[in-house]
Amino acid sequence: MVYLKVAYNGRGFHGSQSQPNVRTVEGDIVQALNDEGIKAINYGFLSRTDRGVSALSNLLRLEVEEDLNMKRLTHSLKDIWIYAKTSKYLKFPLTKTYRYYLFDNGYNQDLISKGLSLFEGTHDFFSFSKYSGIDGTTRTIETSYRKVGPIYILEFKGTGFLWQMIRRIVGSVVDYTKGDLSENEILSALNGETILHATPSSPDYLLLYDIETNCDMYYDDYVIRTLKRRFNELFTDFSARALLEKESFAYMSETEKLINRD
Numbered sequence: 001m002v003y004l005k006v007a008y009n010g011r012g013f014h015g016s017q018s019q020p021n022v023r024t025v026e027g028d029i030v031q032a033l034n035d036e037g038i039k040a041i042n043y044g045f046l047s048r049t050d051r052g053v054s055a056l057s058n059l060l061r062l063e064v065e066e067d068l069n070m071k072r073l074t075h076s077l078k079d080i081w082i083y084a085k086t087s088k089y090l091k092f093p094l095t096k097t098y099r100y101y102l103f104d105n106g107y108n109q110d111l112i113s114k115g116l117s118l119f120e121g122t123h124d125f126f127s128f129s130k131y132s133g134i135d136g137t138t139r140t141i142e143t144s145y146r147k148v149g150p151i152y153i154l155e156f157k158g159t160g161f162l163w164q165m166i167r168r169i170v171g172s173v174v175d176y177t178k179g180d181l182s183e184n185e186i187l188s189a190l191n192g193e194t195i196l197h198a199t200p201s202s203p204d205y206l207l208l209y210d211i212e213t214n215c216d217m218y219y220d221d222y223v224i225r226t227l228k229r230r231f232n233e234l235f236t237d238f239s240a241r242a243l244l245e246k247e248s249f250a251y252m253s254e255t256e257k258l259i260n261r262d
Helices: 025-035 070-075 109-117 165-177 183-190 221-256
Strands: 002-008 041-045 054-063 080-086 096-103 119-126 138-147 150-159 208-210
Touching: 002 025, 025 041, 025 070, 025 080, 025 150, 070 080, 070 119, 070 221, 080 221, 109 138, 109 165, 119 183, 138 165, 150 165, 165 208
Parallel strands: 054 208
Antiparallel strands: 002 054, 002 080, 041 054, 096 150, 096 208, 119 138, 138 150
16 A cells, blocks of 8 residues: 655646546546556545636555656656655544635625634534435544635635535635625534535635644655745746736826726
8 A cells, every 4th residue: 555645736637536528637647557557556635626616635545566767757747746655654633734825805804803713613514515425424624724815715624624615615604704605504503503515716716725644654855846936836827917907007007097987
């Protein structure tokens, strides 16, 4: 058994788990292994992510007979980086950390803080997930946040999360700040007394930030440098795009003032 530490840009994938007829992170990795003549069995990510969700540190468990060359494997993949591995025993459950990057649309920060805190601890998250019909819905999580410029970074820690759970919590926090959802409604649903149909927020701003392995792993320095270069390229591109959009907005706002409204 080997565990691979995997980062990926989720926007080009229909999730992490293999699915027929669509591109997935797991599917691309298994295909790359097959192309190398390596047969993988009993494989699966320790944390499944939805379509569009990205990861800095997911763990892929698989059984292979060959030693895996992370550099060569990553070179054959697109938007996926395999940068660490271990065959050591992992003590479960593992703590997972997710971060959601929420743009401040004029939200009251005190209400963001209060709304997020309602989900701290052990609750029934049935109303705040897309129920699979299999797993129990009680989970224990830690929540926190910080604000960087116009962005709220909402952090969630726990040993297990339900399908769309974080995205629906974020959507509910936003509804709470807007007055569309009350504290009593949230608490009643978390206590399993009533059922809400929480709307999920966009997957594009959700990141699986870390999974704590608590064991030594072998890291590939070349892949890490490659990943850093890619993030620098993305940051540069996004920064330029943000400035372009901002100045375009400002120009049209000034142009709007020239309109004769008589």
